[in-house]
Amino acid sequence: MTTPLLNVSSISKRFGGVTAIDDLSISLLAGDRLGLVGPNGAGKTAFVNCVTGFYTLSGGAIHFDGADISTLPLHKRGRLGLARTFQNIRLFKRMTVAENVACALRDYADRPFLSMLRFGGGADFVKAARDLLERVRLADKADQLAGSLPYGEARRLEIARALATRPKLLLLDEPTAGMNEQETQELLADLRRNADLIPSMIVIEHDIAFIREISTRVVAMDYGRKIAEGSADEVFSHPQVVEAYLGAGEADV
Amino acid sequence: MSQDLLFLTGINILMAWSVYIILLSGSLSFANGGFMALGAYAAGVFTMKWGMNFYAALALAGVGAGIVGALLAYPALRTRGVYLILVTIGLSFIIQTLIQNTDYVGGVRGMTGMMGTTNWHVWGLIAIVGAGLYWLSRSHLQRQLDAVREDERVAASLGFDVVYLKIVCFAAGACLAAIAGGLYSHYMVFINPDHFNIFVSIYVVLYVVLGGVNNLWGPVVGASIMTILPELVRGLASFRPLVFGAVIIVLLLVRPNGLLAMRLRTLKADRERSA
Numbered sequence: 001m002t003t004p005l006l007n008v009s010s011i012s013k014r015f016g017g018v019t020a021i022d023d024l025s026i027s028l029l030a031g032d033r034l035g036l037v038g039p040n041g042a043g044k045t046a047f048v049n050c051v052t053g054f055y056t057l058s059g060g061a062i063h064f065d066g067a068d069i070s071t072l073p074l075h076k077r078g079r080l081g082l083a084r085t086f087q088n089i090r091l092f093k094r095m096t097v098a099e100n101v102a103c104a105l106r107d108y109a110d111r112p113f114l115s116m117l118r119f120g121g122g123a124d125f126v127k128a129a130r131d132l133l134e135r136v137r138l139a140d141k142a143d144q145l146a147g148s149l150p151y152g153e154a155r156r157l158e159i160a161r162a163l164a165t166r167p168k169l170l171l172l173d174e175p176t177a178g179m180n181e182q183e184t185q186e187l188l189a190d191l192r193r194n195a196d197l198i199p200s201m202i203v204i205e206h207d208i209a210f211i212r213e214i215s216t217r218v219v220a221m222d223y224g225r226k227i228a229e230g231s232a233d234e235v236f237s238h239p240q241v242v243e244a245y246l247g248a249g250e251a252d253v
Numbered sequence: 254m255s256q257d258l259l260f261l262t263g264i265n266i267l268m269a270w271s272v273y274i275i276l277l278s279g280s281l282s283f284a285n286g287g288f289m290a291l292g293a294y295a296a297g298v299f300t301m302k303w304g305m306n307f308y309a310a311l312a313l314a315g316v317g318a319g320i321v322g323a324l325l326a327y328p329a330l331r332t333r334g335v336y337l338i339l340v341t342i343g344l345s346f347i348i349q350t351l352i353q354n355t356d357y358v359g360g361v362r363g364m365t366g367m368m369g370t371t372n373w374h375v376w377g378l379i380a381i382v383g384a385g386l387y388w389l390s391r392s393h394l395q396r397q398l399d400a401v402r403e404d405e406r407v408a409a410s411l412g413f414d415v416v417y418l419k420i421v422c423f424a425a426g427a428c429l430a431a432i433a434g435g436l437y438s439h440y441m442v443f444i445n446p447d448h449f450n451i452f453v454s455i456y457v458v459l460y461v462v463l464g465g466v467n468n469l470w471g472p473v474v475g476a477s478i479m480t481i482l483p484e485l486v487r488g489l490a491s492f493r494p495l496v497f498g499a500v501i502i503v504l505l506l507v508r509p510n511g512l513l514a515m516r517l518r519t520l521k522a523d524r525e526r527s528a
Contacts, residue, residue: 052410078412092403095396098522103396104411112418115393125393126520133522142522165411 003066005030005200006051006169011060012224013046020046022224023060028169033201035215035232037208039244043224044204045087048171051202052084053077065168079109081168085158085175087204093147097138097157100146102129104164129164135194136160137186152183156190169200176207188213208236220244254481256372260440262480263375267433268453269460269472270382275426276466277395278419279402280330284341285430286453287348290446291318292431293438294358297367300439307369307439315432322427326420345454352446363445370440378436382429386469396519398422463504465511474512 004027013021021043028034036044049055051062053074061070069077092100102125108115133139136156141149146157155175162170175191176184184207191198191214205211211218211232218235220228228238235241254262268285275282292314299310329340353361389395400408401415409415438444456479464475482500483493508514 054406054410074406074409075412075414078410082410084410086407090404090407092400092407094403094516095399096518096520096522099396099399099519102393102520103400103408105393106412108393109412112394112397112413113421115397116389118392122393122520126522129520130522139522143518161411 002029004028004063005032005065006202007063008047008051009061009063011050011062012058013043013050013055014058019224021050024221024224024226025060026219026226026229028200028202030168030200031216033203033214033216035211035218036202036204036221037206037211037218037235037241038221038227042221042244044221045173046224047221048084048173048202048204051077052082052171078165081166082171083162083165083167083169084171085155085162085173087173087177089151089154089158091146091149091154091157091161093145095146096143097146097149098126098129098133098142100157101132101160101164102126104161105129106164106166132160132164133157135163135197136190151178152187155179156187159190163194163197166197167199169202170198171202171204173204174206175203176205176210184210208232212236258481258484259372260370260375262477263372263379264433264437265457265460265476265480266379266473267375267382267436268430268457269464269476270386270469271426271430271433272457272461273426273466273469273472274386274429275423276461277389277398277402278415278422279405280419280423281338281458282341282423282426283338283451283454283458284325284344284348285426285457286449286451286455287345288318288322288427288430289434289437289453290348290352290449291321291427292434293444293449294352294364294434295431296435297364297438297444298358300369301364301366311432311435314435315428318431318434319424319428323420323424325427326423327416330416330419330423342451342454345451349446349449349451352449359445361446363443364438365443367439367442367444370436375436375440378432383469383473390469390517391519393519399516399519459501461511463501463511465513465515467511467514467516471511471513478512 006028008026010023010025011021012023038044050057053072057070061068064080105125105128130139130142133142136159138153138157149157176187203214215232218232219226220235220241222244227240227244228235268289271285272282295314295317296310299305299313300307325344329337332340352358358364397413401413401418405415460475460479461472465471483496486492486496
């Protein structure tokens, strides 16, 4: 039996009296593309925050790539190969599009001051950043300020920035939020085209068609708990999932 | 311009850069007057009481203040924003009070006899530090520092050790402020703890804010203007604080982001357009 890439075992996250995540266990094998669904407030983003280190756990443990990362600070989790995007886009707005990607490149990651030994932006930094920008169709905007990008492009830049860290696991938090049907299809194509840089992935999404297309496996959450797990068909026909999305059937009232 | 004004302008540029270096990682320090005092006194003790060579004294004072800065930064940087500012103000007071109560360096009466600094030293150091900051401004490290300044948490999630970057910047800023202090004391001959009160720290931050915080030239412009302009009304000595205050208000109204507000880009991705 192979050990999972990510093993989240009965974690919980409480804010005062509010429980955002309640005894949640999820595991993921290398190569998995996990879709995470559930109504607003189900704890999906809190889960991503717990895994990537933005939240400290109230209980439970998280193992990633064989190491216990439960209490590791943000930057160590990033270096181990976790990268994410944000539901409310968080780009470095006053830096250029290319700089947003270039700053995240792995070179000198552990010894930032060694990069001072070289003068200039560095041709290889520029090339690596351009390559990534071409992969997400942003190469022609490379020298614009990131803050000037329209919504859809800002989302793609966030993905490129995450990919610049060469992640083992990419976590996307509602990548198609606010996108129209065409943009959603283009993003799907982007993710497929760049599959070579995305060894494993967790996607939070409300767009069920998108989840069906992208995921190998789906987990549904509600009230901070896992309520269903399996293939997309299994999960989306699960009575508890239907109830969570549509409310209790009138027959029950 | 008189030798003394040239010297003061130079010292203030170095001090402004010492604040700028700390600000590179997103922390605003009001402790640099304190680090300047540490350097002024330490270098003075090294040359006068221990008979050390002037340059060695400056270097040792700088390294010492850098180490002190790093040790103080570690707990201080657990706080953020306005709290960090208050902590650094506290540091300024602590350093001044410690010196006032240390008889070995003369206490409140001060210390005298330091000599040897010329304008060549000051402006030579400005050339060296300026070249270093220009080098930095085009580097990968600058990009990472800019990212930290924009969003610490996101920068950390990309793998940057934000605490380490902040501590090194804080230590480097403390080091430069101390060397500036050493140069200052060996030019002024006489110093006392009052020369390094909290206003020194506040003025230096003002130079940077007024000049512009986003590039290395801003602090130079801010420090130069705010040192030279009040001197021009020297005849009206009692009006100097008034001129100083008026310049601050006018600048903040006209250029709220500083005189030189633009950020320098660390790379040009479009070779055709940049060529």
